[in-house]
Amino acid sequence: MEHIFLLPLSRVAICGGTHGNEMSGIYMIREMQRRQVEKSSCVSITTVLSNPPSVDACRRYIDRDLNRCFTDDLLSAPITDSTPYELRRAQELNAQLGPKGSKEAVDLLVDIHNTTANLGLCLIFYCFDWVTLHIYKYIQSKMTSVPVRVIQLDIPLAEAYSLESVAKHGFAMEVGPQPTGVLRADLFNMVKEALDLTIEWVQKFNSGNIFEGGEVETYCLTKSIDYPRDPTTGELTAAIHPELQDNDFKVLRPGDPIFQSFSGETVKHEGEELYPFFVNESAYYEKNIAFHLARKITISVPSLSVKKE
């Protein structure tokens, strides 16, 4: 089986508060800054609260969704007086942690997110990043209290829109269910454990540990489904069906219920077998997404170790 050598991951960034009402990352970053976590063995760690004004307001964003602002086009757009706050902030973060696609970019970026969906712990990233897939394997083998999964987005780097795309390697650490504006201790503990395991993996990697390859199951986003809406007003006419609610990653077969209309009718899934996720995420109502659908695929991950410089 193939073996990959990669340069050491000496600079790691941990970010939270990219969405100002997702509390796990906000409190984790504040706690790491309080404890002055800056260096851990052979790794330097930068902690960043990504969107402080939206954190203060306890809102997802001020002008627009920061975590959709990291495309090449938006990162190179000229700044004027009328530029939305988050576009300016994205360029600042890109200067601090990137620039995206450059040698100067941090080696690994972990951006902590919450969802109202029953996602457990998910690592979300762009296809294919052997580092992230190995970190996933490591976390999954060590954490037994929660299902750990990988979601892959098949988007070219230039169009990759989220914060972690400015780093050489990176992923969003998505945990749920947690309401916006709420901090749950169980999810805080889960994030802490997953971050500790991530840093531990990087230390082992940098120290010359050889990580065995193997087969890894991932979920690859294929399409998004909107709520049934009134054609005139655009208002919802149905909610996620109780049999789909909280059942992220449970296979959806043709004929399975997906929506329950307010007058009581059931809307059923049509087409092929797929895996739903981000079911009933609060921030996605305005994005016209009731849930995403994924195909489950198996990836052969090569073994991995550090290339001595």
Place this chain on the structure above:
Amino acid sequence: MEHIFLLPLSRVAICGGTHGNEMSGIYMIREMQRRQVEKSSCVSITTVLSNPPSVDACRRYIDRDLNRCFTDDLLSAPITDSTPYELRRAQELNAQLGPKGSKEAVDLLVDIHNTTANLGLCLIFYCFDWVTLHIYKYIQSKMTSVPVRVIQLDIPLAEAYSLESVAKHGFAMEVGPQPTGVLRADLFNMVKEALDLTIEWVQKFNSGNIFEGGEVETYCLTKSIDYPRDPTTGELTAAIHPELQDNDFKVLRPGDPIFQSFSGETVKHEGEELYPFFVNESAYYEKNIAFHLARKITISVPSLSVKKE
């Protein structure tokens, strides 16, 4: 045992969207308005979306919490250009559905709310309202899918701050857990069933049905507990303990864990045995409330029937 005669309840108001990010009431009111529910047998029904601008913004409120604006003082405060939106709106609603304490006020007001706490279905009102206690008995005897409870606030009418206090009788119908900005079909169905039972009870009452008295268990708010905070910044230093989280109405004994600090220490309950509720409600972080504590009391409810005019 005592028997009470009361005048018919001919005018009922159902309200939602008093908090603009609590979706069960918002969608229930829209659906009732779409179906043009205005009269049901011997009862006239008014449906009100209480705070439309905050519903449009999907935020609890625009300037201040509308559901704290219905005290006598605030309802009689002069309106100026700088009056917060919700104070003006409270006076409008009082003119439409009250005036509070007057003969012209609607007979019964039900205001639909959501909470992120694991409350099930709660009727919240000011002590003592025999109508609401009988409606509670009726709903509890018919609904088996969810725990149904009563929370009483021991506050004089003049200082009663919430919308239902403008009516002759009324209660907040509080259902949870549901994240803000999210609509769950199971909770929507629960609210619909409880509203249908409420209307059914009013119809039976108006038609001369005699409702037997009996003993009723209620939770009476005694005090509120704030999160542990950093004395300098005011920021949280702990979250609700996992053993308390989601355990609303489970008795709290001295020594039981209530908070888990971010560095891992446990904070324990001190003092007498009490019942926690509204545990980790998102809107209460800014109100410095981690949870409320209640005493459980038993009330002897007299039998009740309509007084023919």
